Amino acid sequence: MDDAHIEGDLTRVLYSAEDVARRVTEIAAEIDEAYRGKDLLLIGVLNGAVMVMADLSRAMKIHCEMDWMAISSYGSGTQSSGVVRILKDLNTDISGRHVLVVEDIIDTGLTLSYLISNLRSREPASLEIMTMFRKPEAQKNMVKVKYVGFDIPNEFVVGYGLDYAGHYRNLTSVGTLSPHVYS
Ligand SMILES: O=P(O)(O)OC[C@H]1O[C@H](OP(=O)(O)OP(=O)(O)O)[C@H](O)[C@@H]1O
Numbered sequence: 737m738d739d740a741h742i743e744g745d746l747t748r749v750l751y752s753a754e755d756v757a758r759r760v761t762e763i764a765a766e767i768d769e770a771y772r773g774k775d776l777l778l779i780g781v782l783n784g785a786v787m788v789m790a791d792l793s794r795a796m797k798i799h800c801e802m803d804w805m806a807i808s809s810y811g812s813g814t815q816s817s818g819v820v821r822i823l824k825d826l827n828t829d830i831s832g833r834h835v836l837v838v839e840d841i842i843d844t845g846l847t848l849s850y851l852i853s854n855l856r857s858r859e860p861a862s863l864e865i866m867t868m869f870r871k872p873e874a875q876k877n878m879v880k881v882k883y884v885g886f887d888i889p890n891e892f893v894v895g896y897g898l899d900y901a902g903h904y905r906n907l908t909s910v911g912t913l914s915p916h917v918y919s
């Protein structure tokens with residue numbers, strides 16, 4: 737399946753692969769500056785954050801470690817179920833570590849508000865969040881996010897790790913899906 741083909745299922749491209757790459761590089765430079773000389777652990781939230789974690793970490797120039805958590809609240813639909821489940825926990829003890837959570841998207845903010853209170857109880861030295869995309873509703877759940885790629889409208893988007901029913905994660909651009917895909 738080539739990109740030109742799946743890209744045909746988009747009604748609108750919000751960000752091209754070049755837009756995403758440029759923004760990731762800018763944020764990586766900010767992270768380099770903020771964490772220089774610190775013991776940084778990046779925590780990726782599976783599955784969606786795989787793309788941004790791979791690109792962000794390689795755009796960074798400082799040392800870091802990586803670990804992963806899998807949390808699910810969406811199942812296969814486009815609406816958050818509101819029920820957050822840990823499917824895979826960390827392999828690392830984060831107490832006393834500088835932790836940066838790496839996410840693909842914050843939509844309702846439910847996933848992250850659960851995750852952050854869970855991680856905070858493990859007593860890291862610091863705990864911050866980077867997300868590639870953020871929707872307006874996230875503000876209501878009062879999740880403080882240090883690094884945001886792009887603030888986007890309240891529409892269901894796919895690409896760059898973001899899926900619809902498991903598909904479109906491998907799309908290099910990010911956009912909204914054509915209605916014929918849902919029906
Ligand atoms: O702010 P929220 O409304 O809670 O939504 C954000 C979460 O939803 C997506 O994960 P999903 O549960 O779809 O799993 P996935 O990463 O495997 O696609 C995304 O990766 C975030 O983790």
Ligand code: HPA
Pocket residue numbers: 810841843891892893894898899900
């Ligand atoms: O807009 C979205 N697209 C894909 N996955 C998501 N998970 C939360 N919001 C979204």
